[in-house]
Amino acid sequence: MATRANLDEGAGDPAPEHDGFEKQLPDNCVEYLLFILDSQLDARKQLSQIESIRRSAIQLTNTLTKDYIWQKDELNLELKNEQGLVYLHGITDYSDAVEDEWLIVYILRELTKSHPNLWVRAFDTDGEFLLIEAANVLPKWLNPEIDHNRAWVHEGKLFIIPAKDDAGPISRTLSLPDAVEILKSKPDVLVHSTFIEAEAFYRLEKYPAQIADSTHHSLVTIPRKVAHVLNSLPKSIAPAVEAFYLRDAIAMKRVISPPGPLTFPPEDLVTVSVKFSKVLFAQLRSQRFEAPPAWQAVLQRGQKEASSTDAEKTTARLNLGMELTCGFEILAANAEKSKSRVVRELAITLEDLAEDGDDALPSNEEIKSWKDTNRDDSEAWMDINFEEFERELEGKRGKESQGAASGFGDVNTQSDLRKIVSRFEAFLNDDDAGVDGAELDDMDVDDDDDDSDEDSEFEDKDVSFDEDEFARMMREMMGLPSAEAKDPAEAKGKKAAKPRDTGPAPINEEDEEIKKLTSEFEAELNQHGALKLDPTTEKKPRVKDSSASAESTGTSSKDVTQQEDGEEEDSEEEVDIDYNLAKNLLESFKSQAGMAGPTGNLLGMMGFQLPRDEDDGEEEEEEDDNGGPSRQGKPGR
Template sequence: MATQPLSSETGPSSSIFSGNSRIPEDTVFFSIFPDSSLSTSSTITTDISSSLQTLHLGILNSISPFTSSYIWQHEPFSLSISFSSCVCCSSSSSPLPHLHGKLSFGDNLEDEWFTVFLLFHVSNAFPSLSIRVWDGDGEFLLIESAFHLPRWVNPDNSRNRVFIRGGDLHIIPRHLLPEPTLVDSLLFLVEHADKCRASDPVQAAVKNRISEYPERASRNMHSVRVRVPVSVALVLRHEPCFISLAVEGFYDRDIDSMRFAARMERFLSEGKRENLVRVTVRMSRAMYAQLVQQTFQAPKCYRMPNRSDAEAYMEAELGMKIACGLEMIYQQRKKEGVEGKGSTWRKYKESLERSGYFEGLIPGSKEYKRLMENAEEYYRNSSLFSRTSEMMSAPVKRIDEILALPHSVDDFKGLEVPPSDDDSWLYNGEDELNSALQERQKEMELYNAKLKKKQKSKEPQDAGTSSHTNINDFDLGEIAKSMQQFVQKVSSYKGAEVPEDRNLEEVDLDVDRFMKDMESIMKQHGHQDTAVAHGEEGLSSEMDFDDSEDESDLGDTSEDNDDAEDVFMHSYSDVMNEELKNTTLKKSFLRASEQSSKENLGASSAMDEDFTPVDVDFNLVKGLLDSFSSQQGLPGPTSNLLGLMGVQLPKDGKKSN
């Protein structure tokens, strides 16, 4: 028997939109929590609802001077009242009355940061509010201030810690609330806001990003003169924000929507006899770029002026794109409004698939179609269908209302149409990009300089000679010592770090158990491939394990095995040395005897060479110095690595010419 379709009457946090659904990458979310909601019981009263409605209207009135003339990319800034758990929480034991909203900014990142500006403004105007804002990247305000954050902050532990309150950014400290719930953090903010206010550099980094608003929002608008059909001009006169729908329809067009543009049934009812009128359209720079940068051929039914008049043709071409986009979005929304199948239906269908409703049936099969019809019927009888249908049909109904008004070409004759704004910004954006990159580069250099200064201040007193520029006072042993500390430092799963006086959580590796497991595996293959097994063990001895550990791990082996291993290792070493004699590899290493004396070059010294150990520290220092010398004073791997360790090499005085 088929599984019953999921109910669509549940709240936002427990509905089909929660769970495994991914956050859209081009959408910013925000939640506003009044302090009064924290002291309420689980029973929702009329007073709470009235308080939230009053707050809702107050916030919208507060931001209306900034948003009244702003053209949003996809949807305007809006808030709704919720009495359920916040969408930013996976679960909650009790409802939490609050305001929440989301805004799809698409390719226009300005919309997201303008939203952040509005939220900071709301926070200043209403000090008793705590605001959360996040997007597909998570806490993007922390990303903006990454160079100034405390070291403990990371994406894994920042949940329920980042808020906007009183016009400032707040970060709940980990030592005060190790694993806070949303309610815990909100209560902490109310009682101890001064203890969790982010540092001044963090505040400056975030506020600097929104410091140019709202003036920047006005500069982001672009006015352009176009020639469009009368019906399009009338719609844009009454609803200037519908230009975003037109651009969306044009930019996101597909084969199905292109069929609507080919007929132009709604906005070009008279075909080529339709007169074009000249009007000024206001849109965002992102919208203008999306229209201009795409090549699009006018439908056969669309009247275009002669190309000989370049100005008129360019105005008509841009207007044609707007008219076609408006036609496509109108017909598409009309169809989705009737069917009620927008993004809500897609998410509902995905929830059915995840729950196993289709029982692994092949799409298109008879049983699959029967289950799909059952799901569609259930969906049409749900509140989701009515809400989606109403939302999709809203622009369609508004356009129909506008076009029902009496209108003619004469309504747009004799009107003064200002010229288009300069669009050189579209082609000269390299300077702005370079300026932004240089600003980030300066920020990174300042961060590295502070980090380097901090590391130098932590150096022991006996390591001070490493900073001397006099080569006679420079202790080369510090290089080998620092490198040994770096190699011996146990790294975490995040990678190796320069030795520093910090308590870091490291990977807990049971060396004894690891060696015993390796020994067990080697014994299993010992009878079939003894040489390979012992060869692997010989190579593993090069790892930095203590001899005591090796002996304890292998203490249960017999003396015969020990003797056999010794014989094998000697044979293995002889064969390896014999192979290396035919190469120049051994000549690249200096041995201990070569440092003290190079006078004895007879046959006996050649024989003793095989038994003379390689001076690891000397070869290490020599290699680093040779590499540093080849940098000729420029940045390079050696200076960067040693610089992180607090070792400052003096300049090479021999490279004088």
């Protein structure tokens, strides 16, 4: 039996540590360290100030997040004494809600503004995520290999421990005690850049308004018992949705074939407004879930009783309530053993209901008196309008969406899109970039030169790669004209001018075998016409047609042939088209059947818009008098 005395059992247990292994932060978690750095404080006064800061952090969190729904964990702090350091430590699992991580950063930064001796470091699974946000403006020396323990928040500002000071270079791998010692003894060497700080704290500009904007209210049809639980414990919505969202076959047995009566049977249904976070609502709304046996009759009856105008809304509210109730059903199975304080409070509430009976449930009049009981927010923020998205990227936002508060018309989303586009344009317009593209940092350069020097000493100069010879062989294999000089005497002179080896080159049997296989491979490709890349051989039918037309006009076949040859030569001189490349491009575009594809996207980026090929359906094959196929219909493109 759960009691209120055991609510805190298991909460805040430190993660086990293993000697010899580096501690790895779990996925989707943010870790934060709070230090009081004042050389004039003794140990007792330092502990007193640390406890004062812990209380201030809890008070500030409760004030800012009174109506906020955390996805999983909220900000938590505990005293820690490790490596000779005494500080406050906390880890928060934000799951799929990244905004929870930034809300914690916002709370900690606000906390440093009111405590001048407070220094805060925050990092997550990716590392120093504040520096990752500011990667576009970081100096070249500050790369992921050496940024550990270098970013600190103090008095609302971001400070960075440099790689060197007046006394010389600072260790590349900076440990936590070394970093704290530098903060204490050398605060003047710290780097504070307004550009880095603006980029690192960019996502904090929308706070504290973002706390209220992250919620979503929706009308759902649920059992009265679930409505009572949500009114008593609004934050229990998060673990209930998570239980349904992460359900498995074992958890679903509790809903499909329960061993006993259901904790939340689909009886005495009421329609109330439930407050979600936007992430939780999206997780619940996006699920495809087949109704369990206990709910099938309820859904059928609800669809029949609904009017034709409100049938869609009624069904949606009932389905959403069914999914939410199933989440609470799964959650209640092991609520007493949960590590979450909110879930253990749910177990106590259910025990109180079991003792008091249905008399403790709220009446319809009491439900109407609840706050925002009829609030039903728009779900337009879940819809993606790709046309509006394209306009946002192009900076052509229409006047009709100027006042919109959802979708890509949202102020925060629009600002993020513009930031992405501006960064990409800055990358493309970087005049400092060389011909090789992005510049290499020190971490990208291989410092291991011993092996390369050793290999160069024993390099076989006789078998070194000859680019010119390789290019000549490839052109001959592919049937292309040779790029050598046309004058035999000139070519012979160039060949004679090349330096010769002093000794005879040894005959390599492998080289002879490779040449033999190459010639056989080339002969087979030529036999099947794979290397015939010159389309001029297919122009003979034009001469035949010209001669036939010459007989009807009285012009000699010889004159027409000479005329056609002249036109062909002139056209080849004027237009230099890779026939095979053009043919392959058109066939690839045709295979897209009007849909999006690589060829269409590539040509669109180059400014070409090809029409759809809709004439193939009108072409038919017929046999002529000799049995040969002939084409009728419109000519292909």
